[in-house]
Amino acid sequence: MTIDLKTVKHISKLSRISIDDNKAKKLGKDLNSIFSFIEKLNELDTKNTEPLTSIAETTLKLRKDEIKSENIREDILKNSPDKNKDFFVVPKVVE
Amino acid sequence: MSNITDLKLVELVDKIKKKELSSTEVTIAFIERSKKSKKLNAYISENYESAIKKAKIFDQKPDFKKKLPGIPIAVKDLFCTKNIKTTAGSKILENFIPTYESTVTQNILDEGGIIIGKLNCDEFAMGSSNETSYFGNVQNPVSENLVPGGSSGGSSSALAAKLTPATIGTDTGGSIRQPASFTGTVGLKPTYGSCSRYGIVAFASSLDQAGPMTHDVKDCSLMFEIMSTYDTKDSTSVDFKRENYFTNLNENIKGKKIGIPKEYRVDGMPKEIDELWEKGIKIIKENGGQIIEISLPNTNYALPTYYIVAPAEASSNLARYDGVKYGFRSKGENLIDMYEKTRSEGFGDEVKRRIMIGTYVLSSGYYDAYYLKAQKVRRLIKNDFDEAYKKVDAILTPSTPSSAFKIGEKLNDPVSMYLNDIFTVPINLAGLPAISIPAGHDKKGYPLGLQVIGKAFDEQSILNIAFALEKNISFKNNITDWWIK
Numbered sequence: 214m215t216i217d218l219k220t221v222k223h224i225s226k227l228s229r230i231s232i233d234d235n236k237a238k239k240l241g242k243d244l245n246s247i248f249s250f251i252e253k254l255n256e257l258d259t260k261n262t263e264p265l266t267s268i269a270e271t272t273l274k275l276r277k278d279e280i281k282s283e284n285i286r287e288d289i290l291k292n293s294p295d296k297n298k299d300f301f302v303v304p305k306v307v308e
Numbered sequence: 309m310s311n312i313t314d315l316k317l318v319e320l321v322d323k324i325k326k327k328e329l330s331s332t333e334v335t336i337a338f339i340e341r342s343k344k345s346k347k348l349n350a351y352i353s354e355n356y357e358s359a360i361k362k363a364k365i366f367d368q369k370p371d372f373k374k375k376l377p378g379i380p381i382a383v384k385d386l387f388c389t390k391n392i393k394t395t396a397g398s399k400i401l402e403n404f405i406p407t408y409e410s411t412v413t414q415n416i417l418d419e420g421g422i423i424i425g426k427l428n429c430d431e432f433a434m435g436s437s438n439e440t441s442y443f444g445n446v447q448n449p450v451s452e453n454l455v456p457g458g459s460s461g462g463s464s465s466a467l468a469a470k471l472t473p474a475t476i477g478t479d480t481g482g483s484i485r486q487p488a489s490f491t492g493t494v495g496l497k498p499t500y501g502s503c504s505r506y507g508i509v510a511f512a513s514s515l516d517q518a519g520p521m522t523h524d525v526k527d528c529s530l531m532f533e534i535m536s537t538y539d540t541k542d543s544t545s546v547d548f549k550r551e552n553y554f555t556n557l558n559e560n561i562k563g564k565k566i567g568i569p570k571e572y573r574v575d576g577m578p579k580e581i582d583e584l585w586e587k588g589i590k591i592i593k594e595n596g597g598q599i600i601e602i603s604l605p606n607t608n609y610a611l612p613t614y615y616i617v618a619p620a621e622a623s624s625n626l627a628r629y630d631g632v633k634y635g636f637r638s639k640g641e642n643l644i645d646m647y648e649k650t651r652s653e654g655f656g657d658e659v660k661r662r663i664m665i666g667t668y669v670l671s672s673g674y675y676d677a678y679y680l681k682a683q684k685v686r687r688l689i690k691n692d693f694d695e696a697y698k699k700v701d702a703i704l705t706p707s708t709p710s711s712a713f714k715i716g717e718k719l720n721d722p723v724s725m726y727l728n729d730i731f732t733v734p735i736n737l738a739g740l741p742a743i744s745i746p747a748g749h750d751k752k753g754y755p756l757g758l759q760v761i762g763k764a765f766d767e768q769s770i771l772n773i774a775f776a777l778e779k780n781i782s783f784k785n786n787i788t789d790w791w792i793k
Contacts, residue, residue, distance in 0.1 A: 228663050228664050243661055257606075262687050263687060265684075292407075292634035294631060303632055
């Protein structure tokens with residue numbers, strides 16, 4: 214299997230990471246070498262194997278829905294690259 | 309008296325408890341040495357002033373019942389620390405100040421520990437050489453221009469250089485054990501669910517575990533005892549009675565059955581590693597342990613499985629970095645353009661590569677062929693260990709297939725970089741505990757490690773086996789302080 218430039222561009226779109234043609238070419242090369250290494254898994258027959266979705270075989274516990282930290286709105290907003298009063302600001306989305 | 313910074317963690321704790329040293333003296337000693345060691349680039353953020361203040365407060369009313377009474381500790385910059393910048397080695401979090409404390413660092417603070425700084429690491433812990441950090445390469449104190457391993461490379465460098473008496477790292481595929489092996493230090497990756505993941509910047513949630521890095525096994529058992537707690541804030545934290553790993557530490561391994569997996573004898577492995585492995589086997593036999601040949605037949609499939617599972621989880625975890633609520637933002641013509649430019653400029657090449665691998669293997673039409681396939685093989689790898697543990701109590705292997713390499717040597721070949729983790733990755737996939745201890749040097753004089761793998765939640769056994777090995781190996785790290793003028 215090979216990943217062509219068009220596919221690289223498509224994955225970059227899905228990943229919300231913009232890349233130029235030069236980078237896409239280099240990345241395509243890397244991805245191809247990584248995927249040819251991954252192809253090794255096809256040697257194994259896993260028809261009757263259950264997927265392992267979680268290593269911790271515990272049932273999730275319920276806990277009380279309690280407020281643990283209060284009045285930290287300002288501290289949280291301090292980390293925002295763009296804010297207006299109590300709101301995060303993003304580029305306009307509605308015309 | 310010898311230098312304060314030459315003392316190990318347990319020795320420092322004893323001296324503070326006996327009032328032979330104050331927390332302030334100890335804290336200042338490590339800070340002064342850290343200041344002289346900027347060339348190693350082990351720190352991302354320094355917390356010196358606040359740490360000295362805290363040490364003075366401790367000394368005014370010392371509580372000697374604490375397990376880390378006024379002990380200064382620098383930690384990997386992947387742990388969120390309240391009011392102290394936490395970057396994960398990334399530009400996208402360059403100015404992020406958490407409003408909360410990770411459970412593991414909180415445990416250290418609760419026992420009297422004092423955070424003196426945040427240590428460099430590969431960006432989002434993705435790397436095996438610390439070369440993917442936005443904040444630059446870290447030097448291995450063993451030799452100039454040598455990588456300290458990764459991703460906990462700042463941690464291993466700072467520890468080996470005695471800038472901190474102990475440290476903590478995280479291990480997703482070997483990120484504690486490989487840097488420990490490269491710097492001649494001890495590193496423990498606990499069982500998945502043993503240490504809380506709350507407040508650790510997430511990379512691959514089904515694999516990530518925090519663990520201690522120390523000068524010796526005794527220090528390691530003390531740190532681990534403090535770090536491992538049940539935590540309701542982490543839904544995968546396991547509720548069981550933790551042992552007093554430090555008090556229970558002993559070198560009696562009589563009757564212990566130790567497995568030697570034949571699949572770990574890989575082609576092209578330096579002769580010295582094989583010799584160290586043999587030395588380890590001999591020590592175990594001499595101390596009354598029993599050596600049993602075992603097979604872990606799917607070992608060769610662990611790395612390809614890891615490079616599907618880990619990037620898939622990473623692509624999902626790192627979707628949160630969109631430049632809106634925190635972190636770096638780039639200007640865009642519209643919302644989508646802003647996201648794409650922010651993530652393109654905010655992430656480094658390795659992180660982007662892994663997000664894209666992950667996005668691809670999870671995308672429509674490829675999910676079954678890659679992600680589901682990898683989860684099935686992960687089951688086979690775990691079954692290998694389950695079978696082995698019917699016959700043995702623990703497993704002994706080398707920690708890495710080579711010693712530390714030069715900065716830049718493997719940077720342009722991702723697959724060759726990934727091969728570094730060939731002996732450590734299977735353990736994360738199976739969720740097991742494993743410890744790396746220094747065992748000798750190769751012909752270049754660089755440290756090499758041995759790895760002891762345990763049954764789930766049986767850290768005490770591997771600590772004890774490592775303790776017995778350590779006593780008989782008597783490893784000496786020949787670090788010359790070349791970076792201090």
